[in-house]
Amino acid sequence: MGREEFVNIYGGIYEQSPWVAEQAWDREGNPPSARLAALFESCVNDSTREQKLALIRAHPDLAGRAAIAGELTKESSEEQRSASLDQCTEVEFKCFQLLNSHYKEKFGFPFVMAVRNSSRREILEVFKRRLENNPQSEFNLAIDEIHKIARMRLFSL
Ligand code: GUN
Numbered sequence: 001m002g003r004e005e006f007v008n009i010y011g012g013i014y015e016q017s018p019w020v021a022e023q024a025w026d027r028e029g030n031p032p033s034a035r036l037a038a039l040f041e042s043c044v045n046d047s048t049r050e051q052k053l054a055l056i057r058a059h060p061d062l063a064g065r066a067a068i069a070g071e072l073t074k075e076s077s078e079e080q081r082s083a084s085l086d087q088c089t090e091v092e093f094k095c096f097q098l099l100n101s102h103y104k105e106k107f108g109f110p111f112v113m114a115v116r117n118s119s120r121r122e123i124l125e126v127f128k129r130r131l132e133n134n135p136q137s138e139f140n141l142a143i144d145e146i147h148k149i150a151r152m153r154l155f156s157l
Contacts, residue, residue, distance in 0.1 A: 001030060009157070012075055013040060013150045016058040019051075020044055037151050044143065056109040056142045062123065063088050063096040064110075075153050083115040083123060092120055099127045106131065107138050114148035 001009075003025045011018030023043040024031065031039050044055065060066040060076055063085045072080065080086060088096065103111045111130065115123055130138060 006030065010036070010040075010154075012073060013153045014044065014055060014058075014146065015060075015076060015149070016073065017055050020055075037154055040150055040154075041147050044147070052139070052143055053109060055146060056112060056139070059110050059112045059146075061096070061100040061110050062113070062115065062127075063093060064100055079114075079116050079149070079152075083118050084120060085115070085123075088120060092124070095124055096127075099124070099131065103127070103131055107135055109139075109142065112142045112145045112149075114145050114152065116149075116152055 003022075006025050007018055007021045010021040010024070014020040020040050020043050024036070024039045027043065028035075028039060044052065047055075060072055062080060062083075066072055067077075067080055067085065070077075085096075100111065111127055113123060113126060113130075118126075130141065133141070
């Protein structure tokens with residue numbers, strides 16, 4: 001396949017960040033599929049702090065405005081649905097809104113967690129716990145979670 005097709009297929013593995021697939025192609029051409037996850041990861045890990053921050057910020061809030069408005073990417077929508085975030089009770093929904101805004105105020109980026117197959121209760125517990133972290137460890141955790149999300153997206157292609 002060519003670069004355009006490669007980026008069409010893999011451009012959504014990292015949320016709204018096709019530059020990861022573009023860089024992967026530019027580094028290694030048409031890599032074998034067994035190598036893709038590791039290659040994408042190293043492209044992200046080798047990027048600047050600003051690029052990593054933009055990558056984290058490309059993620060929509062969990063059970064947030066974009067989710068309600070039906071404006072999520074196909075991948076994010078599937079992940080949020082698999083964690084039944086589209087079925088929040090009114091109280092859970094309010095909890096998410098409150099946590100989302102506290103988290104962004106404290107860290108300057110949205111809370112990212114690989115939520116596929118987690119329950120709403122588990123997600124809310126992790127969310128509250130992670131709000132207590134310091135900014136550097138939360139930045140690193142967000143990138144780790146983004147790699148987990150990417151691996152799951154890759155496997156479900
Ligand atoms: N975890 C899995 N997908 C997503 C997403 O789109 N946004 C956030 N914040 N976390 C996720």
